[in-house]
Amino acid sequence: MxxxxxxxxxxTQVAPEVLEEMLPYFSENYGNPSSMHTFGGSVGKKIQEARAKTAALINAEPNEIIFTSCGTESDNAAIMAALEMNPEKKHLITSAVEHPAIRNLYKYLETKKGYQVSFVSVDEKGILDLDMLYSIMTNNTAIISLMWANNETGVIFPVEEVAQKSAEMGILFHTDAVQAAGKIPIDIKKTSGVDMLSLSGHKIHAPKGIGALYVKNSIKFPPFLKGGHQEKGRRGGTENTASIVGLGKACELASTHxxxxxxxxxxxxxxxxxxxxxxxxxxxxxxxxxxxxxxxxxxxxxxxxxxxxxxxxxxxxxxxxxxxxxxxxxxxxxxxxxxxxxxxxxxxxxxxxxxxxxxxxxxxxxxxxxxxxxxxxxxxxxxxxxx
Amino acid sequence: MxxxxxxxxxxTQVAPEVLEEMLPYFSENYGNPSSMHTFGGSVGKKIQEARAKTAALINAEPNEIIFTSCGTESDNAAIMAALEMNPEKKHLITSAVEHPAIRNLYKYLETKKGYQVSFVSVDEKGILDLDMLYSIMTNNTAIISLMWANNETGVIFPVEEVAQKSAEMGILFHTDAVQAAGKIPIDIKKTSGVDMLSLSGHKIHAPKGIGALYVKNSIKFPPFLKGGHQEKGRRGGTENTASIVGLGKACELASTHxxxxxxxxxxxxxxxxxxxxxxxxxxxxxxxxxxxxxxxxxxxxxxxxxxxxxxxxxxxxxxxxxxxxxxxxxxxxxxxxxxxxxxxxxxxxxxxxxxxxxxxxxxxxxxxxxxxxxxxxxxxxxxxxxx
Amino acid sequence: MWEYNDKVKDHFLNPRNVGEMTEPSAVGEVGSLSCGDALKLFLKINKSGRIVDATFMTFGCASAVASSSALTEMVKGLTLDEAEKLTNDDIADYLDGLPKEKMHCSVMGQDALRKAIRSYKGIEIQEKPGNVVCECFGVTDLEIIDTVKDNNLKNAEDVTFYIKAGGGCGKCVEKIESIVESLLSEAPVTQ
Amino acid sequence: MWEYNDKVKDHFLNPRNVGEMTEPSAVGEVGSLSCGDALKLFLKINKSGRIVDATFMTFGCASAVASSSALTEMVKGLTLDEAEKLTNDDIADYLDGLPKEKMHCSVMGQDALRKAIRSYKGIEIQEKPGNVVCECFGVTDLEIIDTVKDNNLKNAEDVTFYIKAGGGCGKCVEKIESIVESLLSEAPVTQ
Ligand SMILES: Cc1ncc(COP(=O)(O)O)c(C=O)c1O
Ligand SMILES: Cc1ncc(COP(=O)(O)O)c(C=O)c1O
Ligand code: FES
Ligand code: FES
The missing domain is CATH 3.90.1150.10 (Aspartate Aminotransferase, domain 1)
Structure with missing residues (x-):
């Protein structure tokens, strides 16, 4: 049928162009990009290429991209990093309609870690209650996480505006752009209040199990996965080379689409x-x-x-x-x-x-x-x- | 050349048999295994198959396997779960020669989270100082993590013995078997003191960016990646289907090799x-x-x-x-x-x-x-x- | 995707006895729109107290429809006494099993049947005994205890699968968990 | 794998002027086995104070070998005064650049050269001024301050790349970080 x-x-399905680009990195160019030998080193170059392409989709710099294992990891890593960078702040903000990757993490932080957590309401149309949001932002707020677009309804949040406001108040701002990326234009240079942004490959015709986290250059990001020095010490774990290459290609395609x-x-x-x-x-x-x-x-x-x-x-x-x-x-x-x-x-x-x-x-x-x-x-x- | x-x-290189098994799950059977449609559901069945094969490599039960994004995530997830399950215990043990995925996590927990951390010495041959280890195990020890085999020297630790001792004292025991799996036989039923065990695909001819964590059935494992209900609520994030299928096949091959x-x-x-x-x-x-x-x-x-x-x-x-x-x-x-x-x-x-x-x-x-x-x-x- | 077996699929795709009955002897209604599933069961009962016909209207998932369809098939020809003994397990068995997460659909069938019979017999349907634990689905502690004991359940998740309690907002899950745990801990003594 | 350029690779694979000199006018030795790299520089200096020949022995990574090789080529024909002005940046430039993580190799070249010249001139080599910050590599706070200022470094990692401090056990990294930070914060005022 x-x-x-x-x-x-x-x-989404993996685009044929993406798969084609990935294939050599399984059984042929399988070296470890951190290796000392040319065989591994050449893979490292390809990863840099993919990093540049991924950055380009949102008009970021290549070194602002950290590859992760999925959108969920990107979301978790962003929030946990924010808390670690602001150990004295105990209040977290998000919306009432986030993906479980943010929602369940916030609930965990609320019930198990003693954080005060605000879920900002939306109206019948799914439009964010900005008045409520602005009224609860305080010096004690460690991070605001707001999805760029909702996975169920597609409703787009005013991320630029809120990010701007957060920046003015010195509050870190993260956006889950997993659904927005590749569907609407994103220009991180124009939304300068955004400190971190999550992407997931499998929503844009890259494979499942690869994601990225944009982290603004000025932020000293503490790693979520603690281990080796991969991703400039910002994420331990041997690089998922084939999927990273795939994500780069998918981001390139997404721009053109x-x-x-x-x-x-x-x-x-x-x-x-x-x-x-x-x-x-x-x-x-x-x-x-x-x-x-x-x-x-x-x-x-x-x-x-x-x-x-x-x-x-x-x-x-x-x-x-x-x-x-x-x-x-x-x-x-x-x-x-x-x-x-x-x-x-x-x-x-x-x-x-x-x-x-x-x-x-x-x-x-x-x-x-x-x-x-x-x-x-x-x-x-x-x-x-x-x- | x-x-x-x-x-x-x-x-390692991805085995050709592994890649072949993975290929249909990129651009053809790309459905989300959690979906309600047959198209996604059929992928879910294939994942169960892979889970059974992965379990078989270490003689575990399929539902004791949680798929992760790499060995590092498995290691991090195991330790963080142990701490969460024992919030009152503040002492951690490992060896002085662990992979950074454990070592750097322990150092982080020591310097940033106030845990007391013991790195058990080895001698000139890399043999673990069991006397030291046994002398520092206390009621306050939340977890002992000991690699099964060392990645640099290949030296094998007496995991069975230590796990047994831990079990007797009611201390959780984790082993990083990333290097041991597929190189020496592992039978989790015979080493019943092991509560958790880490695997990584790319060391056994599966792709990079896929791992597994064995968690003993009796343990109520709190998720490390908080998000959706995947992996029975033990790991959020859309399943990395192609790589999971690849890991299953690689585990099957590893047994025969x-x-x-x-x-x-x-x-x-x-x-x-x-x-x-x-x-x-x-x-x-x-x-x-x-x-x-x-x-x-x-x-x-x-x-x-x-x-x-x-x-x-x-x-x-x-x-x-x-x-x-x-x-x-x-x-x-x-x-x-x-x-x-x-x-x-x-x-x-x-x-x-x-x-x-x-x-x-x-x-x-x-x-x-x-x-x-x-x-x-x-x-x-x-x-x-x-x- | 739920792993529905062929029998469940058949009863969902080709449900038996769908429809409102014009002059039913008894009606049993359970569930509601907010609950996510609901069943209205119609019975035609003859003079000697035997069910001669049964139809249903169901709002709900595939297994709710299949359970309703199965139920109507099963009760036809039974005496009221026989029918009253019919359990949710019987319904699940008739369908060669339901996914454990969907057991509440068979429970809904059992409830609707008992409700219809009692109303036919003129037995006043009492207020539910016990204290409400799950507000989303209006489930009481006594109901939870009965369900756990009857079906040998092991944790709060199982309870949700059987009687939905805990499957809505989730805020009652911890209470359910502690009920189950206290039952489990006393079990070795009482058995 | 380090991204060595062709010139670095060439000087590593075909190093110039390798070997012990039989009757050197001056010798400069830096580094040690425990440090992970070491260079022994031999100079032949003529009456008028001009370097007429240079050879080296190096223990270390590819860029240590290449930097040593480059250094010997660069100093031949220079007067001692000219040679003394030669900096680590000159060495790196001669090689069309070194990976930033490897800048300490060029620093080692500069150090060996200055040591050789001073010993030839009979200048007593003083105890290093300042307090040792990095015990692994015996680096003092004053050295760190000079390096940061000279090379416009931004953080502790950069310091490690240039003079290794912090690259061993790592326990001094926080101290280095605070030195760098205090320099950075005063920079706007002094410049
Ligand atoms: C012993 C050991 N543990 C953990 C890891 C980490 O595995 P991964 O690179 O898949 O995160 C490795 C390999 O890198 C290893 O050798
Ligand atoms: C808005 C949003 N955030 C996060 C995620 C999680 O992404 P992943 O499944 O790659 O972990 C998804 C999709 O599942 C999503 O739609
Ligand atoms: S009160 Fe039980 S699920 Fe909401
Ligand atoms: S003291 Fe500086 S690296 Fe060890």
């Missing part, structure tokens, strides 16, 4: 959204449509439940995600939809479509054809559907 | 050692020859310096490592040789040859032919060589 893959905020994202992919998403809203009654879009990633559509279908929608979609070869944290054993809708006070009625029946530059108009039309009967079938079974 | 690669304790390691590779190493000692005056082996990995030879050449030896070897296409921490900017011989009180005279001129099952007799003979003139040439330049 043909697969229509619209789950790119979960993970920004235009396609903004135009064609946005068009596909809008077409999908409009058509589904028209064809399916009692459906609604979650999140601020004015400030949203061009590839993401979070849409709630009243009175039915996400997992069963997904499984019927799966029968039709359509891959997407639900808005519930179902796989984790939790039955509540995701904390993101809850924070937005999306009514249970549509939160439980929320599906996230997330596109990539590989998606086509034909695929959208296929989804548009298949969804209405799926929704109807489940509603026919639902005790909450008003026939 | 033909490359003779004898730097396998630094890193143990015999070759013990017999043929050991024979090659012994041949290399004997021939170099005979052909080159004022040369000596570092470390206990009775209890040593079959693939490792650390040999010191008096009155000359490691980097220049390596670079001349590089000219001849021979890859190996030196016994100094030269790449790190430090000029001292490695802490391992220093802890063994190897005289400066030979410590600075120490070269580590580390073989794999891919090495051949011809390669050894090539090294045996090339080394004597290299050593002579440098000694002819040295003010410390007694002509």
């Amino acid at each position: 043909k697969i229509v893959y619209t789950d790119n905020n979960a993970t 920004l235009e396609d994202m903004d135009q064609r992919v946005r068009g596909l998403r809008d077409h999908l959204q409009k058509s589904l809203l028209e064809a399916i009654p009692a459906s609604s879009v979650n999140g601020d449509q004015a400030n949203r990633l061009p590839n993401t559509l979070s849409i709630g279908f009243n009175a039915i439940e996400g997992e069963s929608i997904l499984l019927l979609m799966d029968q039709a070869g359509i891959c997407a995600s639900s808005g519930s944290a179902c796989t984790s054993g939790s039955l509540d809708p995701s904390h993101v939809l809850m924070a937005m006070k999306v009514p249970f009625e549509s939160a439980h029946g929320t599906i996230r479509f997330s596109l990539s530059t590989y998606n086509t108009k034909e695929e959208m039309d296929y989804i548009i054809e298949k969804m209405p009967p799926i929704i109807k079938r489940l509603r026919d079974m639902s005790p909450f559907w008003n026939r | 033909k490359i003779v690669y004898t730097d396998n304790n630094a890193t 143990l015999e070759d390691m013990d017999q043929r590779v050991r024979g090659l190493r012994d041949h290399l050692q004997k021939s170099l000692l005979e052909a080159i005056p004022a040369s000596s082996v570092n470390g206990d020859q009775a209890n040593r990995l079959p693939n490792t030879l650390s040999i010191g050449f008096n009155a000359i310096e490691g980097e220049s030896i390596l670079l001349l070897m590089d000219q001849a296409g021979i890859c190996a490592s030196s016994g100094s921490a030269c790449t790190s900017g430090s000029l001292d011989p490695s802490h391992v040789l220093m802890a063994m009180k190897v005289p400066f005279e030979s410590a600075h001129g120490t070269i580590r040859f580390s073989l794999s099952t891919y090495n051949t007799k011809e390669e050894m003979d090539y090294i045996i032919e090339k080394m004597p003139p290299i050593i002579k040439r440098l000694r002819d330049m040295s003010p410390f060589w007694n002509r």
Whole structure:
């Protein structure tokens, strides 16, 4: 069966160009980049190249990039470094709709390490409560971490503005740009208040298990993984050369695809959204449509439940995600939809479509054809559907 | 130029069988294993397969394996978990010759977190001072971490015995088996005192950037990377599927190669050692020859310096490592040789040859032919060589 | 992706006995929109107290639908007394097993059935005994204790899988954990 | 692997003027076995105070050998006064640059040369002034201050690259760091 893959905020396929660039670094140029021999040393040069390309995606300097093992590690490393650099500050700020990589770390720091933690609210559209945020920033705040764009709804936060304000108050600012990178332009030189920024390879057609953390040059970053002198002492562990090379290539590709994202992919998403809203009654879009990633559509279908929608979609070869944290054993809708006070009625029946530059108009039309009967079938079974 | 690669304790080539097994998981089966769609779910099954194979290498249960991003992360995660599980205990034990992944973490915990840290000495042969170790174990000891085999000398520590003793005293025991795994048999069921054990893929022909941590079933392991519910909540971050699949295959291969390691590779190493000692005056082996990995030879050449030896070897296409921490900017011989009180005279001129099952007799003979003139040439330049 | 077996998949993709019953003898309703799943069970009961027909309406995940479908198949032909003895395990067994994380779906089936039968018999449905531990799902300490004992559960996560408690905001998980632990620690003595 | 340029590689692989000189006019010896590198420089100096020949023996890494080789080439033909002015930067420049981590090799060349010339001139070599900060390499605070000022260094790591201090056991790194920092903080005032 043909697969229509619209789950790119979960993970993406490795681009063929990326894989091709990686291949020589498994069984041929397998030397350790820290080695004294030319064989290993040549790999080191390739890593520097990848570092420059990764930096270029966000207009940073190559030495501001630390390669990590994933977005989660980047997030954890950034926060832990901030605490270590400010041992006397005991207050942390983030939003109520962050990825678990920040959210669960903050909760851990709150419950186990005695930090005071503020989760800034969002409104029904997922827009950040800036008044609240600005009112709680103090001298005691060690770090503010704010995602650039939300993984579930695609809603974009005003990172530049908040970063600026943080800088003025001398508070470290981190942004989880895992979903924003490669989808909207990021220019770190223009958002100078950003001290640290997280990336993850597998969201932009590099493999899973590689990430990067941008750390502003002026920051003396204490390593999260303590070990050897790799990454200039900022991350121990033998370099994941093949994946680093892959990430470099993927970042290069992502830059060239920004235009396609903004135009064609946005068009596909809008077409999908409009058509589904028209064809399916009692459906609604979650999140601020004015400030949203061009590839993401979070849409709630009243009175039915996400997992069963997904499984019927799966029968039709359509891959997407639900808005519930179902796989984790939790039955509540995701904390993101809850924070937005999306009514249970549509939160439980929320599906996230997330596109990539590989998606086509034909695929959208296929989804548009298949969804209405799926929704109807489940509603026919639902005790909450008003026939 | 033909490359003779004898730097396998630094890193290894990815086995062709491993790469082949990985390839479909980049651009074809790229789904997220936590997804609700069959496309991602099928990847989840493959990961379970890899988990079982990885467990099998050390005779553990599949659910006792947590995949990590490298040996360093496994080491860091194990120690940090131990501290979290024993918040009231403030004493840590390890040896004086550990890898920086343990050593630097311990030093950090000592200087920044107020832990009392004991680095147990070794003698001239690198043999652990068990009397000292046993005399400092107390109720206040949160964890003992002891490498199974040393990366520089190959010396094997009596892990079974110490683990047993730790268990009797109710002290958590971790072993860094990054160098031991795949080179000597490990049976976790027979060394029941071991609570946690670190592995790294790139030392056994899996790619760089993948590792595993064995955690005994009975331990409620708090995650080091805090994020999503992956690895049953024991490690956040989207699974590095391709590399996990690769690690599984590599572990399977490693089991089948143990015999070759013990017999043929050991024979090659012994041949290399004997021939170099005979052909080159004022040369000596570092470390206990009775209890040593079959693939490792650390040999010191008096009155000359490691980097220049390596670079001349590089000219001849021979890859190996030196016994100094030269790449790190430090000029001292490695802490391992220093802890063994190897005289400066030979410590600075120490070269580590580390073989794999891919090495051949011809390669050894090539090294045996090339080394004597290299050593002579440098000694002819040295003010410390007694002509 | 849940590892649903073929039988579960079949009952999800081709559910038996879906729909509202026009003149049901008894109705059992459990769950709610906010809970994430809900089941409305309709029974037709004949004079001699035997269930002659059963239909359902379900809001929920695939295993909720499959459990409901299975339940309706299972109860047809049973006497009310027989039906009342039917347990969540029976439902799971009928489906050749459910993922442990989804056991609460079978519990929902059992609950709906008992509710329908009691309402038919005119038994007043009492306030739940005990103190509410999990507010998200309105689960009491006594319910937790019963579930742990009945199903030999080992930790709070298992409890969530069976009766959802702890699966929402999560703030009750520690309380559940301590209930389970105290039960486990007394177990060696009582058994 | 160090990024040695072709000139450094050439001077390492084909070092000029290697060997002991039979009747040297002056000898300058620096470094030791424990230090990890050492250089013994031999000079032949003619009546009019001009260096007519130079050879060396070196124990050390590739850039130590290359720096020694370069040094001997550079000093041939110089008067002692000219030679005394030669700095580590000149040596590095002659080699088209050294990796920053290896600058101490060029410093070793400069030191050996000055030592040889002073001993030839009969200038007593005094005890090093200042207090020893780095015991591993016997480096004093005044030496660190001079090196930082001369080479515009920014942190302790740079100091290690130039004069090794801090590159052994590492226990002096914090002290070095504070010296550098106090220099940096006064810099804006004095410049
Ligand atoms: C004994 C030992 N432990 C840990 C490590 C760290 O492994 P990795 O480089 O995968 O982080 C290594 C190798 O570098 C090692 O030899
Ligand atoms: C916003 C956001 N942050 C962090 C992550 C974590 O990235 P990774 O899975 O690479 O650890 C993700 C994706 O999973 C994400 O969407
Ligand atoms: S109170 Fe139990 S999950 Fe929220
Ligand atoms: S005292 Fe300076 S490095 Fe040891």
